[in-house]
């Protein structure tokens with residue numbers, strides 16, 4: 001996930017356009033901004049890149065989830081289903097709007113298992129959030145089929161897969177809306193930042209107003225101070241410098257994905273020599289943003305032995321099964337209900353009564369997969385030397 005690898009002159013040029021005017025705010029400042037609206041331009045270009053009608057830029061990928069859920073009307077009393085393998089941000093945002101996250105198993109796509117999804121729907125389920133983890137596609141058609149049967153909207157958390165597609169259609173553009181992150185380690189970065197895409201004009205308007213304290217953004221003689229509002233909002237505005245960087249990074253996205261695909265193929269070739277290795281199911285290789293190479297060993301012990309050899313030879317892989325930020329049984333603060341709120345919210349109902357309990361053992365299918373999983377992050381720039389080091393480490397691991 002390497003936007004930072006390709007940061008250069010193009011980003012500087014876009015930033016200078018903003019610094020030359022001194023207007024850092026995305027709205028207002030008439031003459032002074034000389035027609036430069038970087039955030040607005042970034043929204044338009046990003047949405048068009050994804051084949052969507054509208055883009056709404058916000059301050060982070062987590063804010064994107066929050067703003068999208070607010071606009072979808074999600075709140076207390078609602079359940080939102082997501083997958084047990086994701087970054088903590090996905091369910092933090094669910095709690096933050098007052099709803100309760102419910103977790104599904106993942107299958108060999110390492111994304112939401114549609115069969116388990118169907119079992120977890122209750123009358124309280126108001127939203128489904130599949131995540132396109134590690135750069136590649138969730139089974140979005142099957143997930144939408146389950147969701148549509150129950151009339152539940154789908155929000156795709158596409159934070160880890162900008163530039164990814166399924167049969168030519170951009171990830172994030174299948175459901176009611178899709179959210180993206182441009183944080184420091186994502187495929188394209190604005191330092192901090194996020195985006196929501198949608199084809200639903202009303203949903204976009206609600207997101208636009210909510211993310212800016214409710215401002216209706218209607219042209220009126222009183223300017224911004226005279227704008228009306230229809231509901232309470234918050235501040236999740238992206239600033240012009242971020243929009244500027246986003247424009248330069250977006251222009252590089254196709255090239256980033258192409259280079260990652262090439263480097264991923266080289267790494268995969270080297271990994272394929274491990275006896276008994278199998279690869280994560282990728283639904284559409286051409287649409288894989290190729291940010292990661294994920295592979296399974298026959299069992300947890302084998303994965304542990306292999307990774308020990310790889311690490312000793314300077315090419316250790318990520319074992320997401322024991323990663324504390326991405327996998328349900330490792331979220332000890334969720335399991336324990338740890339919160340700063342004196343009332344115990346969101347785990348307690350505010351009157352001291354436990355509202356929701358999470359049990360570490362409820363996702364056995366995911367646990368079995370994650371224990372056998374090893375992952376390499378695929379860089380945009382992979383030197384021959386580094387590839388040789390990884391290949392040699394893998395060659396030493398073949399007798400694990």
Ligand SMILES: *Cc1c(COP(=O)(O)O)cnc(C)c1O
Nearest residue numbers: 060061062087089159181182183
């Ligand atoms: C990074 C990430 C987010 C949150 O994005 P931020 O911009 O860091 O807030 C949300 N979901 C997933 C799956 C992520 O990887």
